[in-house]
Amino acid sequence: MDLLRFITAGSVDDGKSTLIGRLLYDSKNILIDQLEALEKSTKNRTDGSVDLALLTDGLRAEREQGITIDVAYRYFTTPKRKFIIADAPGHVQYTRNMITGASNASLIIILVDARQGVVEQTRRHSIIASLLRIKHVVVAVNKMDLVDFSQDVYNNIVIDYNEVAAQLGLKNITYIPMSALDGDNIVDASTRMPWYTGKPLLEFLEDVVLDEDVNLTDARFQVQFVIRPQTEELHDYRGYAGRIISGIYKKGEKVTVLPQGIETTISSVEIAGKEVEEAFAPQSAVLQLADDIDISRGDTIVKSTNLPKVSNELEVLLCWLDDKPLMTGNKYLLQHNSRQVRAMIRQVEYKIDVNTLQQQPVEGQVKLNEVVKATIKTAAPMVYDPYDQLSEYGSAILIDETSNSTVAAVLIKS
Amino acid sequence: MNTTYHLNYLEQLEAESIHIFREVAAQFEKPALLFSGGKDSICLVHLAQKAFAPGKIPFPLVHIDTGHNFPEALDFRDAMAASIGATLVVRKVEDTIKQRSLTEPRGKFPSRNWLQTYTLLDTIEEFGFDCCIGGARRDEEKARAKERIFSVRDEFGQWNPKLQRPELWNTYNGKIHKGENVRVFPISNWTELDIWNYIRHEKIDLPSIYFAHERKVIEHEGQLVAISEFVHPDEQDVVMTKRVRYRTVGDMTCTAAVESTADTLDEVINEIISTRISERGETRIDDKVTEAAMEDRKKNGYF
Known part of the structure; x- marks a missing residue:
């Protein structure tokens, strides 16, 4: 599993x-007391049905205002x-929220209302998916019950979205027509859309190759x-703990420590204290090295035959997440995994319109939710x-x- | 499927939690691990051991003792801390009540749950802890589902859900101002079942109350509460002896038992898989009071 x-x-x-409520509900991941709490909060609804959407609204502030923070x-x-x-x-x-949520996701479900088709929002979500290079895209054509489960409507949406995807260079796209409200093509194949021969959503999510x-x-x-335990029996032990971000590390391999540029050999690879x-x-491991080198938090260990870039001038895309606007010339801390260095935003070249992907000149300040291309200079490589x-x-x-x-x-571009 | 270089879901969760522990040790000057002797915090200690092996866990274990704990959990707590050579700090709610002349809660099930926030904040101040590691999971409760892995608290220990830092990739920003404090939850992404499966896979020892045993109980609003010196039955209550186990270990006054015959890990896991009630819903008496009970407590400095 x-x-x-x-x-x-x-x-x-x-x-x-x-x-989401339907996925949790139909896959039997909602439990009785959660359902009871839900029924309590939907008691005032006139039709007596349970509002599955309420399952995902967490805080009282949100319930009161009907919004999601x-x-x-x-x-x-x-x-x-x-x-x-x-x-x-x-x-x-x-x-801001979508980038935060998407940063750890390997798949995105983009919802399209079958009545509306591909709209500005769809485009915007897809642009973020493409900026973040999310590996798998599911286009969920929802509310098919409101268009009489029409295959033509669905086909037209597929044609329209294919065009968007081609412009953005999105790959691995899967289309699924569904009705989340009624459960069509969520867990079980819909009997009302026999023309759709693909998998229902849950089956697809279970099978997609990761x-x-x-x-x-x-x-x-x-x-x-x-x-560095510094105990009697481990007196000279010095292990570098970290998460393997990519690749494979083997005992005896020649490695280079960056940015120092010093070569050495891996003398042992350990996981949870076992060699x-x-x-x-993405295992968390401990590496020991053959030579005594001054290495500290944030340094990178790579194979000498496959080196990353080392530079203190970066071309980047910045997605601004704060209420306070970006101040060119101000110093910030740049945190790259565990490495923190002082950085200065030297120049903001252009803004990316998240609705059209077009480059626009930056007029005035860079504000919350804006995406810009910029140059950053760092105090250390x-x-x-x-x-x-x-x-x-x-x-x-x-x-x-x-x-x-x-x-x-x-997002570091170069 | 690539079988050589493949991690199953438990291995992935473990790698993530170890990564978080190491970030804590590196980013904070004085972290502490909140340890109660319950299954989630036992798993935390187990993961911390893995994160820093062959070294020792580089921070103390801290228990905020309400005085209403299960003796089995306290014994287990002491034995585990001793066996791994960890420093154990225990601070008692009892003492805070005296020092601060707080009003002791009354009633049939007098819960000191709310009061332990005072002791926790005092302990943080006493030792100057800038980070407290806790065993909360996002699947436990709606308010938890919105909390970050690194959750910044102000000098009153308060959580402000509207002012959380965006948490991107596996990058954790633990920078704080003096007086502030970060709560870190390394098992945020684990579910109850993940914890049990991990306990089974890693052969982690647990206090005996997690397995079926006989106990004198009364029934309260459909839940079974053990008779103890802290729980005061009425005349109407019928005291019964039942075979029970605990799904969570909190205070004896606000943790309910479930009827069970499961006395091995496999049987416990089977019961959990077939049960249709969530962990907090089945065993926590205090969460039922208002739908937003947890949200309120968190805002006031609870974990």
Whole structure:
């Protein structure tokens, strides 16, 4: 049994919460007391039905205002897989929430209302999916019950979306016609759309191949913490603890420590205190090295035959996440996994319109939810890969040193 | 499927939790692990051991003792801390009640759950802890589902759901101002069943109350509550002896038992798989009071 993390993207009325509620409900992941609480909160509804959307609204503040704050995480399990859903709301703060939720997702479900077809929101969600290079896309054509389960309507939406996908370079797209409200093509195949021969949503989510998503070629390891027990029997022990970001590490391999650029050999690979022959992404491991080198948190250990980039000038895409606008010339902290360096935003070149993907000149300040291309200079060299080649090692955050807030998502382009 | 370089879901969850533990050790000056002797915090300690092996866990275990705990859990707590050579700090709600002349809750099930927030905040101040690691899981409750893995609290320990930092990729921003504090939840993404499966897979020892045993209980609103020096039955209550086990271990006054014959891990897991009631719903008396009970407590500095 493995693990799939996905995000659902939709605007306010396209049935996203109902879809999640339906997945949890039909896969029997909602329990009696949760259902009772739900019935209690829907007692005032006139038709007496249970509002599945309420399952995903967490806080009292949200229930009172009928809105969803922020990203919520949901869990469900089938005999084949464990699923983690990042549920990002689709209103004002939507870019910030969607990027946050999507950053850990390997699959995105984009909801399309069958009556509306491909609209501006659909395009916007797809643009974010393409910026973040989400590996699998499901286009859920929802509310088919409201268009008489028409195959023509569905086919036209597929044609329209294919065009969007081609413009954005999105790959691995799967289309599923459904009615989340009635449960058509969610867990069981719909009897009302016999013309659809693909899998229902849950079956697709259970079967989609994930192993190929892990990069086992470019070995990247960043030191999180240095383990030095300094006990009598482990007097000289010095282990570099970290998570293998990508690739495979074996005992005896020649490695280079960056940014120092010093070569050495792996003398042991350990997982949870036990020595192993090799370790691979995304395992948490400890590496010991043959030579005594000054290595600290944030340094990168790679194979000498496959080196990442090292530079203190970065071309980046910034997704601005803070209410306080970006200040060119201000210093920020750039945190790249466990490495923190001071950074200055030198120049903002252009803004990306998240509805059209077009480049626009930046007039005035860069504000919350805006995506810009910028140049960053760092106080110490950064070790990274371009996001488009290895997203796990090309992503970072910016922190405002005065407020300590996380103010931007950083995608390193080159 | 690539079988050589493949992690199953438990291995993936474990790798993520270990990564979080190491971030805590590196980012904070004085972290502490909140340890109650319950199954979730036992798993936390187990994961922390793996994260820092062959070294020891580089922070103390802290227990906020309400005085209403199960003796089996307290014994287990002490034995586990001793066996791994960890520092154990215990602070008692009893003492806080005296020092701060707090009003002791009354009633049939006098819960000190709300009061332990005072002791926790005092303990944080006493030791200068800048981070407390807790065993909360997002599947437990609606308010938890919205909380970050690194959850920043103000100097009153309060959680503000509207002012959370975006948490992207596997990058954790633990920067805080003096006086602030971060609660870190390394098993946020685990469910109850994941915890049990992990306990089975790793052969982790648990206190005996997690397995079926005989106990004197009364029935209260459909839940079974054990008779103890802290629980005061009325005349109407019928005291029965039943075979029960606990799904969670909190205070004796606010944790209910479930009828069970499961005395092995396999049987417990089978019961959990077939049960149709959530863990908090079945065993926590305090969450039933209002639908937003947890949200309120979190905002006031509870885990």
